[in-house]
Amino acid sequence: MPKLSDVRRALDELYPPAWAESWDAVGLVCGDPEDEVARVLFAVDPVQAVVDEAVAFGAQLVVTHHPLYLRGTTTVAADTFKGRVVHTLVRQGVGLIVAHTNADHADPGVSDALAEAVGLRVTGPLIPDPTDPAGRRGTGRIGELPAPEPLSAFAARVAAGLPATAQGVRAAGDPDRLVRRVAVCGGSGDSFFAEVRAAGVDAYVTADLRHHPASEAREHADIALVDAAHWATEWPWLRSAESALLAVSEKHGWGLETRVSTHVTDPWTAHAPMSFAPTTA
Numbered sequence: 391m392p393k394l395s396d397v398r399r400a401l402d403e404l405y406p407p408a409w410a411e412s413w414d415a416v417g418l419v420c421g422d423p424e425d426e427v428a429r430v431l432f433a434v435d436p437v438q439a440v441v442d443e444a445v446a447f448g449a450q451l452v453v454t455h456h457p458l459y460l461r462g463t464t465t466v467a468a469d470t471f472k473g474r475v476v477h478t479l480v481r482q483g484v485g486l487i488v489a490h491t492n493a494d495h496a497d498p499g500v501s502d503a504l505a506e507a508v509g510l511r512v513t514g515p516l517i518p519d520p521t522d523p524a525g526r527r528g529t530g531r532i533g534e535l536p537a538p539e540p541l542s543a544f545a546a547r548v549a550a551g552l553p554a555t556a557q558g559v560r561a562a563g564d565p566d567r568l569v570r571r572v573a574v575c576g577g578s579g580d581s582f583f584a585e586v587r588a589a590g591v592d593a594y595v596t597a598d599l600r601h602h603p604a605s606e607a608r609e610h611a612d613i614a615l616v617d618a619a620h621w622a623t624e625w626p627w628l629r630s631a632e633s634a635l636l637a638v639s640e641k642h643g644w645g646l647e648t649r650v651s652t653h654v655t656d657p658w659t660a661h662a663p664m665s666f667a668p669t670t671a
């Protein structure tokens with residue numbers, strides 16, 4: 391059976407911490423590197439429901455995409471929600487490893503899994519990492535559909551390819567506009583509109599699109615926008631990370647058992663369809 395330190399090394403090779411943004415907090419958050427690991431749970435968010443799921447699964451390690459702590463803290467007291475997570479993990483002998491922007495920038499990374507989930511063939515990164523001589527790593531991905539299709543069909547394809555959330559999928563643009571070449575960015579992608587325009591795509595799939603960036607992007611250029619829940623755009627990566635770790639486990643004969651969390655940890659839990667148009671009276 392591998393030690394936590396062995397699994398940590400394997401994950402560090404798949405998603406090198408050096409590839410993370412300077413503001414990020416990735417790597418081992420808690421756990422004893424000397425502990426043995428038999429079961430690993432993959433999840434987007436290090437929240438209590440996920441930690442409880444890990445305990446029920448009998449996991450010794452949770453791998454999450456989002457950090458538990460991004461900035462310094464002065465307490466892990468169990469009456470804070472993050473401290474409760476830390477206490478549960480430590481008491482139950484479960485380690486936590488975060489692979490965040492290092493997983494975004496990896497090849498394959500978070501946006502590769504998103505592109506694949508919606509049926510795109512990836513042709514390269516949206517923003518290439520200058521330190522990668524092969525030009526494959528970077529932020530976001532550019533991909534192509536096998537054949538052009540109207541935006542209405544493309545939005546339905548995105549909705550069908552991602553795990554369901556209350557938000558659903560929103561689209562901006564003429565529903566008949568043809569879509570073939572697409573930029574994708576798992577998570578919040580509304581700071582990359584300049585690169586999306588430069589990429590010459592028909593549509594951009596990402597999450598967390600706010601009013602002003604989205605409105606200005608639509609005024610700037612006829613690029614359709616497709617907005618899904620942040621959690622849903624990153625969840626496909628969990629399967630990719632799971633298979634990558636299982637391949638390492640097989641190579642070393644570790645016999646790891648793994649599971650991808652099915653808890654929908656998107657904070658939005660309901661969607662009320664609206665029924666009246668604005669009027670002057």
Ligand SMILES: [Zn+2]
Pocket residue numbers: 456576577578620624
């Ligand atoms: Zn995210």
